[in-house]
Amino acid sequence: MTGREPAGAVSPTAVAVEVRDLHVTLDRVPILTGVDLTVAAGEWVTVIGPNGAGKSTLLRAVGGLLPAGPAVTLFGTPIRALKPRQRARVVATVAQSPAVPAGMSVLDYVLLGRTPYIAPLGRESAADLGAVHDVLARLDLDAFRSRELATLSGGERQRVFLARALAQGATLLLLDEPTSALDIGHQQEVLELVDQLRREHGLTVLATMHDLSIAGEYADRLVLLDAGRVVAAGPPDEVLTEELLARHYRANVRVVPGEHGPLVVPVRRGWKQGPPLNASGIGRAPC
Numbered sequence: 029m030t031g032r033e034p035a036g037a038v039s040p041t042a043v044a045v046e047v048r049d050l051h052v053t054l055d056r057v058p059i060l061t062g063v064d065l066t067v068a069a070g071e072w073v074t075v076i077g078p079n080g081a082g083k084s085t086l087l088r089a090v091g092g093l094l095p096a097g098p099a100v101t102l103f104g105t106p107i108r109a110l111k112p113r114q115r116a117r118v119v120a121t122v123a124q125s126p127a128v129p130a131g132m133s134v135l136d137y138v139l140l141g142r143t144p145y146i147a148p149l150g151r152e153s154a155a156d157l158g159a160v161h162d163v164l165a166r167l168d169l170d171a172f173r174s175r176e177l178a179t180l181s182g183g184e185r186q187r188v189f190l191a192r193a194l195a196q197g198a199t200l201l202l203l204d205e206p207t208s209a210l211d212i213g214h215q216q217e218v219l220e221l222v223d224q225l226r227r228e229h230g231l232t233v234l235a236t237m238h239d240l241s242i243a244g245e246y247a248d249r250l251v252l253l254d255a256g257r258v259v260a261a262g263p264p265d266e267v268l269t270e271e272l273l274a275r276h277y278r279a280n281v282r283v284v285p286g287e288h289g290p291l292v293v294p295v296r297r298g299w300k301q302g303p304p305l306n307a308s309g310i311g312r313a314p315c
């Protein structure tokens with residue numbers, strides 16, 4: 029469906045992502061310290077953590093957008109051994125706020141995802157166009173194909189960014205807060221599509237998310253990052269605990285069982301739960 033093709037020199041292995049003792053320093057500030065992470069082929073792992081924890085930095089290092097030395101291996105090959113075109117066939121990234129090229133149509137933008145398959149100075153093939161049209165249809169973007177990307181709403185644009193990554197046909201998808209601008213219906217639609225592609229085509233997904241309930245519903249495992257270190261990792265019900273979320277997010281939450289994983293409900297601090305409301309029904313007595 030996404031025009032996935034052989035990934036050059038990279039051979040299939042049971043491990044999609046191997047990160048060992050990753051240290052990243054930006055402008056002399058240590059951002060990631062000794063991060064270890066393994067993602068099995070076909071697995072969905074979501075990195076959670078408070079603002080500034082280093083989630084995007086970790087995804088950028090895994091995607092080869094930041095130098096990571098020997099610490100990152102994709103499908104058994106050190107990422108620094110992959111040439112850019114080879115890497116683009118293996119890993120596709122949806123960044124948090126990708127640049128929007130001025131004057132570019134949605135169709136042309138999504139076609140950029142096919143660049144690793146088009147010879148330099150060559151033209152896109154019928155297969156490239158087919159992959160793009162397929163992805164546009166599945167993301168409910170057909171009506172926008174001729175529109176200038178810059179004129180789309182934030183949520184429409186976010187779906188186009190994902191479409192470009194899917195059109196790339198890579199085996200590993202890195203999604204940095206892929207649904208932050210989407211309404212609740214489109215959130216579910218997009219995440220279900222990613223999960224369906226994972227099941228049908230063996231995609232591996234490494235994501236970041238702030239919505240913890242949604243993170244737990246879709247991921248096989250969660251990795252909790254705080255101040256550049258992994259502080260917890262495991263199945264959602266082991267990581268989404270009231271105690272861990274209080275400690276690392278300084279958040280007051282209740283965690284309740286849900287059909288597809290724990291649901292995290294924020295509870296306002298310093299106010300009594302439930303009645304009594306005052307006589308007019310507005311406001312509660314402070315604790």
Ligand SMILES: Nc1ncnc2c1ncn2[C@@H]1O[C@H](COP(=O)(O)OP(=O)(O)OP(=O)(O)O)[C@@H](O)[C@H]1O
Nearest residue numbers: 054055057059077078079080081082083084085086
């Ligand atoms: N070029 C840079 N120089 C110095 N510090 C940087 C640089 N880029 C990022 N940082 C810092 O690194 C830290 C981690 O940033 P990152 O974007 O990875 O966090 P995050 O967990 O994704 O945060 P958020 O949830 O807010 O998106 C932040 O404190 C950020 O300010």
